Amino acid sequence: MKLGRASICPAMVLVALLAAGAGTEELRNEKVVVVEDRLEPGEARSLRGELPGVVVYLEDGKLEITPSGGKLRTAGIRRGEAVFEPPQARTLKNTGSSAVRLVQVDFPGPGAPETWGTAGLPPNYRLIFENRYARVYDIRVPAGTSEPRHTHKDRVVICLSGADLVHEMPDGSREPSTLATGEIAWRRGATHIGHNIGKTDLWVIAVEPK
Secondary structure (H helix, E strand, O other), X not given: OOOHHHHOOHHHHOOOOHHHOOOEEEEEOOOOEEEEEEEOOOOEEEEOOOOOEEEEEOOOEEEXXXXXXXXXXXXXXXXXXXXXXXXXXXXXXXOOOOOEEEEEEEOOOOOOOOOOXXXXXXXXXXXXXXXXXXXXXXXXXXXXXXXXXXXXOOEEEEEEEOEOEEEEOOOOOEEXXXXXXXXXXXXXXXXXXXXXXXXXXXXXXXXXXX
């Protein structure tokens, strides 16, 4: 599968935040290193990109991005936008009027060439992009509704709108799986039926490393 929108989005030039010592590390395992970061209006930061990764924006905003030895460019960003970023050094500056918040998911491994596509996912999920490092998709489940049975792989979940959830497992057991707005979590692969039993709509970006 082609990288699609992620291969041409101007915001893809963000680089590994952890390598530059920026942001707060949220989780780390053999598959991912996850950092949350925030740039205030007018704040600039030089970043040293050492790993490929995915960045997910938690707010709308504007950035000026200057690659090492390259020309400055401006990138408009949107809440819930997820883009692939190659390992490359950049300087970022927040040129908007509000803070830019983002989550960086870096991949320490070499990835894998197989393509997963939408296999196992229910029709209400939107595939954002897939490449050799990850499959990234958008999950939205309205309050009081359920999803059909589906299968996830190991993944990072980044919650933009939290909800009270219950997962119904193949053996009939039910497990709570509530997510809070802004929560970042590592979830193991599983097959289940998802129930949004709360009064708020769920919105999550899932990043499945290969």
